[in-house]
Amino acid sequence: MDLSLFDSRIFGLYSSNSQRVRRLSERWFGEEMFCPACNSDELDSFKPNHPVADFYCPGCGEEYQLKSQKTGFGRRILDGAYSTMINAIHNETQPNFFLLQYDPLQWTVSNLLIIPKFFFTESVIEQRKPLSGKARRAGWVGCNILLSEIPLDGRIPVVKDFHIQDNEKVRSYWKRVSFLSEKKSTERSWIVDIMHCIEELNKESFTLDEIYTFEEYLSKHHPNNRNIKPKIRQQLQYLRDKKYLRFQGKGRYQLKK
Ligand SMILES: [Zn+2]
Known part of the structure; x- marks a missing residue:
């Protein structure tokens, strides 16, 4: 994987920096990124202006949306319309994602992470205040993706501080949590x-x-x-069945790595 985003041809085509970033990052992604969900070493791009997704895997059909920014990934990521999400x-x-x-x-990729779609639940989406009366799109309601509410297992690093993670390691991280895709979003929300x-x-x-000490936190989300409490036990049992956890007896659990 080459981390350089720069392409003088694309750079010269646009005068707006946001368009440059979009085109340069899309070109880079299409050339360098592999599918984390299967063994395909390439991803194809959808036609421009395809709703929601930007890329898909020709091997397994998984769809990917790319979002680029120059600032670090904080607690929340600004995203599109709340209702659409x-x-x-x-x-x-x-x-x-x-x-x-x-x-x-330097026009280089410093960090790249994947949030598999099965980590998107209502709990990790925050509704923003409607745009005020003077805004062009007054009344429009956007959303934030609450990164801090997504478990680390759902934020898989591909590039971390300019350091490139091995492809197979990325795929193994994906595989470890892909059991979540068998559940509907309402059930997944509990597990996540x-x-x-x-x-x-x-x-x-x-x-x-x-x-159980998280009872109050969980009752706010649900x-x-x-x-x-029974709901907590049910999820722990499921995570044990999926070999994410190991049951050690006497109410004790161990994370499997
Ligand atoms: Zn694939």
């Missing part, structure tokens, strides 16, 4: 939230009681559910 989550049409950070002085809570504990081995 929520509908895509409900209809299971949300593509996988690639987040690219570039260095604007529990994965997030486990991560917050920051322990390889933890107890059921420790996860206000219609009155049986938080």
